[in-house]
Amino acid sequence: MSNSAQDSMNEAKGPTAPRDPSQVPSSLDEPAIDFESQAYRNMIDKSLLSKGNNYRLKKAIEKAKRGEPVTVAFIGGSITHGAGAVPLHLNCYAYRSYDLFKRMFAGEDESSVRLIKAGVGGTPSELGIVRYERDVLRDGAAEPDIVIIEFAVNDADDETKGNCYESLVLKALGAENKPAVILLFSVFESDWNLQDRLAPVGWHYELPMVSVKDAVVDQFQWTKEQGNVISKKDFFYDIYHPTNAGHQIMSDCLGKLFEEVDRSLPDIEDDASGKPPLIGNDFVDIKLLDRLNGDHIAVIDEGGFQEVDTDLQKAEMDDHSFGTILFPNNWMHTSTSDKHYFKMTLRSKRLIMVFKDSGNEDFGTASIWVNGKRVRTADPHKVNWTHCNAILLYNEQETDEHTIEIRMEERQENKRFTILGFGYVS
Numbered sequence: 305m306s307n308s309a310q311d312s313m314n315e316a317k318g319p320t321a322p323r324d325p326s327q328v329p330s331s332l333d334e335p336a337i338d339f340e341s342q343a344y345r346n347m348i349d350k351s352l353l354s355k356g357n358n359y360r361l362k363k364a365i366e367k368a369k370r371g372e373p374v375t376v377a378f379i380g381g382s383i384t385h386g387a388g389a390v391p392l393h394l395n396c397y398a399y400r401s402y403d404l405f406k407r408m409f410a411g412e413d414e415s416s417v418r419l420i421k422a423g424v425g426g427t428p429s430e431l432g433i434v435r436y437e438r439d440v441l442r443d444g445a446a447e448p449d450i451v452i453i454e455f456a457v458n459d460a461d462d463e464t465k466g467n468c469y470e471s472l473v474l475k476a477l478g479a480e481n482k483p484a485v486i487l488l489f490s491v492f493e494s495d496w497n498l499q500d501r502l503a504p505v506g507w508h509y510e511l512p513m514v515s516v517k518d519a520v521v522d523q524f525q526w527t528k529e530q531g532n533v534i535s536k537k538d539f540f541y542d543i544y545h546p547t548n549a550g551h552q553i554m555s556d557c558l559g560k561l562f563e564e565v566d567r568s569l570p571d572i573e574d575d576a577s578g579k580p581p582l583i584g585n586d587f588v589d590i591k592l593l594d595r596l597n598g599d600h601i602a603v604i605d606e607g608g609f610q611e612v613d614t615d616l617q618k619a620e621m622d623d624h625s626f627g628t629i630l631f632p633n634n635w636m637h638t639s640t641s642d643k644h645y646f647k648m649t650l651r652s653k654r655l656i657m658v659f660k661d662s663g664n665e666d667f668g669t670a671s672i673w674v675n676g677k678r679v680r681t682a683d684p685h686k687v688n689w690t691h692c693n694a695i696l697l698y699n700e701q702e703t704d705e706h707t708i709e710i711r712m713e714e715r716q717e718n719k720r721f722t723i724l725g726f727g728y729v730s
Contacts, residue, residue, distance in 0.1 A: 335538035335549050339556075343531045351519035351557035353489070353503065357510040357574040358565045360484035364449040365566050368409035368417060375447065376402045377420035377440050377483075379432050379472075380454030383490045383554075384423025385619050388545030393625045395548045398423065398452075400555035405450075408562055420446060424619045424630060426687065428462050429455040429469040431694040433587050434656055434727030435630075436475055439621070448483050451476040452558070456489040456497040456517075457544070463696045467584035470505050474588050477509065477576050484512065485576075486561065490554065491517035493536055493543040495524075505583065509576040512565070514557050586654060586699055587729060593650075594725035595633040601728075602650040608641030609710070613660060613722040617690050630692055631658060631724035637712060638720055639666065644712040646723060651705050654729035655697040660722035663688040668719025673709040674698055682710070684721060692724055703730055 338344060368374045378384050378398040386396025393399060402419040410417050422439035424431070432455060437443060440451065453476065459469060476485045487506045489499040497517050506513040520539060526532040539550040546554060591601075595612070598604050613636040618627030635646055657672065662684045672680040680695055687693075697708065710723060 335534065335547075337534055337538070337549055339552070341533070344533050346531060347519050347523055347533045348553070348556050348560050350522075351514050351516060352560050352564060353513040353515040353518060354506060354511070355561065355564055355568065356506065356512040357571045357576070358512070358568055359571045359573045360482055361450065361486070361512055361561075361565045362568070362570050364484050365409050365562065367449060368405070369411070371411065371413045371416055373416050373418065374410075374449045375418040375420060376405055376450045376452070377422065377446070377448035378452045378454065379422045379436065379440050380452075380488070380490075381423060381427055381458035382425030383457065383545060384421065384454045385425050386421075386423065386551070387425060388541035388547055389551045390548060391625065393620050393623055395551055396421070396423075397546070397551040397554035397558075399623055400552060401452075401558040404555055404559045405562060408559070408566070419622050420448060421620075421622050423454070424617070424692065426458075426689075426691045428458045428694070429453075429472050430459075430462050430464060430656060430696070431658060431692055433468050433472040433475060433590055434592055434658060434694060434725070436472060438592055440476075441479075447479065447481045448476075449481070450484045450486065452486045452488050454488040454490055456499055456502055457492055459498050459502070464584065464587070464699075466501055466505070468587050469502060470581055470583045471585050471587035471590070473505055473509065473511070474581070474585050478588070485509075486558070487511055487513045488554075488558070489513070489515040489517055490546075491521060493540045495521045508582040509579060510574055511576070512561055514561050516554050516557055519557055520553065587656075587727070590654070590656070590727045590729050592725055593728055594631065595635055598648070602648045605647040606635060607645040607647060608643035608712075609635035609637045609646040609721075609723060610641070611636040611638050613720075615690065616660065616724075617692055634660075634722050634724045636720060636722040637670075639718045644717045646710040648708045648726075649705060650708065650728060651703055652728040652730055653700045653703045655706070655708065656694050656727040657682070657697050658692055658694050658724040658726065660684060660724055661687050661689065661691040661693045662722075663690065664720075666720050668716030668721060669713045670710050670716070670721045671713055672697060673711065675707055681713070682721070694727070
């Protein structure tokens with residue numbers, strides 16, 4: 305079977321309407337798992353898809369051993385957010401693996417290791433790259449030494465078919481401090497993920513790769529005598545998210561990579577970011593445009609989109625137990641608006657729009673026009689929960705002036721619609 309045919313088959317198994325991960329039920333039931341057994345170690349060993357070029361990761365490990373500040377960052381979907389873990393902020397795989405890294409390498413001064421967790425439920429790398437500078441780099445205030453990227457179960461509907469994913473990888477790799485970039489491939493209960501499409505990016509740039517799918521899927525079918533460690537029922541909270549035990553397994557899979565790199569001889573410094581792209585690098589230089597900075601970048605006529613929406617998707621960032629509001633600097637059309645459009649003129653060659661999905665009947669559909677031509681319809685009821693939705697408006701090779709207009713559809717003029725922001729490439 306060709307790679308493209310396999311991708312099509314894999315994508316057909318993926319979800320088209322992700323559920324609200326905040327609605328995952330809480331449970332403290334823990335399965336009986338022998339985390340010290342040989343069978344467990346064998347399972348974890350299978351997760352190491354590739355050590356890649358270890359130069360950058362080994363550099364971060366040695367830095368931690370010297371007691372110097374090290375930042376470990378995670379970006380991904382609801383699994384990275386921590387859905388299924390109880391309590392979410394302390395038992396998610398991101399916190400557990402950050403804590404494991406501290407205990408392995410930081411010695412007595414564990415405070416020298418910082419966690420940045422930027423997982424957002426129901427969102428793909430198409431949105432991840434728009435928010436990377438804000439949520440991971442903290443608008444220039446942070447320089448992660450390690451960046452773990454987890455979108456293997458979120459990118460089924462990625463309109464760019466991996467271009468945004470590879471662009472995100474390159475954006476992380478290209479930072480001045482040369483962080484280690486690790487690709488993490490989580491899995492759904494159906495045994496599905498996009499590893500076949502995304503792992504070639506890792507091979508291409510010689511990146512460390514960890515596959516939860518490779519670790520757990522085969523043993524799901526085994527008996528205890530054959531080496532079964534955990535059942536699907538005990539690994540998954542629901543058809544998408546891991547339990548506490550599942551999150552611990554994911555953490556231990558990353559720990560296996562850390563351990564193997566630590567005891568390996570250092571590789572020669574890589575030149576990963578200097579290679580030509582495998583799928584595409586069109587979105588590496590994307591920037592976020594919203595109400596906060598929009599007037600400095602584009603000519604904007606808010607029309608009827610003059611209000612600010614405060615009922616927004618939240619995510620527990622870093623080790624916080626509280627949610628952080630996503631895209632607070634937005635434009636909202638309301639039922640009382642006397643104008644039913646938003647217009648923006650911008651010099652750019654690529655543009656992604658982020659709008660709010662909602663289960664609220666007060667929200668209606670809008671059409672999107674570029675240079676007088678209707679290009680998309682934005683339906684805020686696609687998944688029917690409050691959630692950030694990214695859609696591609698155009699991807700061109702040359703920078704030019706574009707006029708973008710968002711208009712409420714006919715008979716939707718008395719409805720709400722929220723433009724959360726845009727990602728643009730000049």
